[in-house]
Amino acid sequence: LSTRASTILSALDISTTEELSGVYDGQWRGSGDIFSSVCPTTGEILARVKSASPQELHDALARSREAYTLFRHVPAPRRGEILRQIREALSAKRDELGALVSLEMGKIRTEGVGEVQEFIDICDYAVGLSRMMNGNVVASERPGHSILEVPNPLGVVGVLSAFNFPVAVYGWNLALSLAAGNATIWKPSPSTPLCSIAVTRIVARVLESNGIPGAVAGLVTGGREAGAAIAESRDVELVSFTGSELVGRNVGKTVMSRFGKTILELGGNNASIVMPDADLSIAVPSVFFGAVGTAGQRCTSTRRLYLHRDIAPEFLDRLKKLYATIKPADPLVDGTLLGPLHTSAALKTYSDAIDHLRSIDADILTGGNRYTDAPLDAGNFVQPTIAIPKSVDPKAKIWSTETFAPILNAAVFDNIEEAIAWNNAVPQGLSSSLWSRDIRNLGKWIGPGGSDAGIVNVNVGTSGAEIGAAFGGNKSTGWGRESGGDAWKQYVRWSACTINFSDSAPLAQGVNFSI
Numbered sequence: 001l002s003t004r005a006s007t008i009l010s011a012l013d014i015s016t017t018e019e020l021s022g023v024y025d026g027q028w029r030g031s032g033d034i035f036s037s038v039c040p041t042t043g044e045i046l047a048r049v050k051s052a053s054p055q056e057l058h059d060a061l062a063r064s065r066e067a068y069t070l071f072r073h074v075p076a077p078r079r080g081e082i083l084r085q086i087r088e089a090l091s092a093k094r095d096e097l098g099a100l101v102s103l104e105m106g107k108i109r110t111e112g113v114g115e116v117q118e119f120i121d122i123c124d125y126a127v128g129l130s131r132m133m134n135g136n137v138v139a140s141e142r143p144g145h146s147i148l149e150v151p152n153p154l155g156v157v158g159v160l161s162a163f164n165f166p167v168a169v170y171g172w173n174l175a176l177s178l179a180a181g182n183a184t185i186w187k188p189s190p191s192t193p194l195c196s197i198a199v200t201r202i203v204a205r206v207l208e209s210n211g212i213p214g215a216v217a218g219l220v221t222g223g224r225e226a227g228a229a230i231a232e233s234r235d236v237e238l239v240s241f242t243g244s245e246l247v248g249r250n251v252g253k254t255v256m257s258r259f260g261k262t263i264l265e266l267g268g269n270n271a272s273i274v275m276p277d278a279d280l281s282i283a284v285p286s287v288f289f290g291a292v293g294t295a296g297q298r299c300t301s302t303r304r305l306y307l308h309r310d311i312a313p314e315f316l317d318r319l320k321k322l323y324a325t326i327k328p329a330d331p332l333v334d335g336t337l338l339g340p341l342h343t344s345a346a347l348k349t350y351s352d353a354i355d356h357l358r359s360i361d362a363d364i365l366t367g368g369n370r371y372t373d374a375p376l377d378a379g380n381f382v383q384p385t386i387a388i389p390k391s392v393d394p395k396a397k398i399w400s401t402e403t404f405a406p407i408l409n410a411a412v413f414d415n416i417e418e419a420i421a422w423n424n425a426v427p428q429g430l431s432s433s434l435w436s437r438d439i440r441n442l443g444k445w446i447g448p449g450g451s452d453a454g455i456v457n458v459n460v461g462t463s464g465a466e467i468g469a470a471f472g473g474n475k476s477t478g479w480g481r482e483s484g485g486d487a488w489k490q491y492v493r494w495s496a497c498t499i500n501f502s503d504s505a506p507l508a509q510g511v512n513f514s515i
């Protein structure tokens with residue numbers, strides 16, 4: 001193993017000499033298929049992980065349920081105190097975990113650290129929440145009656161997460177789920193097992209030292225079948241899935257067919273709209289970050305750029321200059337802004353998309369190729385690309401599909417109504433961003449006829465949301481909401497409790513049923 005990798009792994013006590021256990025349900029196990037963690041930058045195998053066998057998965061689900069039946073009685077502020085300790089433990093290893101994210105996923109180091117920071121932030125949020133998960137008292141129409149709306153712990157929450165945020169998205173779910181009194185069972189992406197093992201070890205130590213069953217935060221590494229088994233299990237009340245629309249559709253149907261609950265965070269196909277009065281000195285670098293950051297592998301990455309005719313040439317000129325400064329390199333090295341794509345399979349997705357652009361005679365302003373010189377040829381490095389397709393037909397494939405790579409398609413518009421229509425014409429609805437200093441444009445953008453996405457930004461790019469507001473998208477993005485806002489309300493079961501304190505039993509709506 002390279003020194004680069006072994007330094008990071010040993011800082012987190014991840015042994016590289018033996019196969020690692022990828023299942024935790026209070027004890028570490030794993031006797032299923034072996035998964036390799038492959039470094040997207042160098043192609044080296046970082047570690048081998050023993051995933052969950054079908055029996056282990058079955059047992060882990062049973063232990064999660066057992067853990068839930070105990071944990072739901074722990075008072076919420078006490079659960080918050082445990083979250084505070086998890087927050088402290090994560091914070092003590094923030095930089096080490098951030099480096100591991102960078103090593104295993106391929107995003108640049110500061111983004112890896114930023115992702116762990118998101119987990120820390122949501123823990124802070126959930127600590128506060130643990131004293132504020134309040135129900136309601138409703139005015140009753142009957143004398144001597146009270147109606148309460150009571151939130152109780154929900155059950156077992158299955159978290160099926162994606163490779164691109166191998167730590168933060170689990171963190172959003174774990175923090176809210178734990179504050180709500182649930183047990184969580186995590187099935188991470190099969191290609192980022194080390195991040196999930198490192199995080200679970202940290203969380204498990206805190207649970208164990210508080211005398212809480214470890215299965216409150218269980219882990220089952222595995223492939224599609226493990227995800228499918230969680231989706232099918234009647235022991236899992238809520239399935240929180242992040243990933244493709246294709247898989248999400250199946251997860252959604254499966255969970256719905258047993259009347260379970262879902263939170264779906266599926267594809268994004270996010271647009272930035274730049275008006276003629278925009279401050280280009282902030283708009284250009286923000287679009288650059290949105291499209292090129294994380295090598296275009298955020299759900300929130302900017303994929304469509306709609307430029308007003310008056311500023312389009314200048315905007316593209318300035319953007320191209322920024323693209324020209326990009327030096328792809330090891331994402332762990334300070335100053336790198338462009339790391340590799342996560343898997344070698346993603347290289348094909350990228351080149352297929354470029355081939356399609358060429359086949360429709362799109363103007364490729366910059367990019368369009370892999371980096372094939374050493375040492376980059378060992379990793380999955382591709383050139384960030386800006387293309388101007390001839391068609392502005394929003395239904396055309398080029399505009400309506402999400403390609404998980406740094407490809408930005410641009411088009412020119414004449415008025416904001418047209419740009420908003422294009423923004424909304426796609427199946428997905430995750431994030432969107434308008435650049436303007438004219439308050440009338442802002443009103444149109446955030447109002448009833450405005451952007452139909454879940455995230456509607458003004459003079460802020462499409463990616464990089466904070467945890468405080470609910471995160472998620474509409475339409476084929478799945479309508480899920482995670483992290484802040486009212487997202488916690490999905491992690492509890494609500495009961496409407498009518499209580500009679502009187503000596504008579506009047507019926508609602510004045511119904512008379514006396515003999």
Ligand code: UN1
Pocket residue numbers: 118164165169242297298299300462463464465466
């Ligand atoms: C994702 O890409 O799945 O807003 C999550 C952002 C991050 C989270 C992205 N806070 O870009």
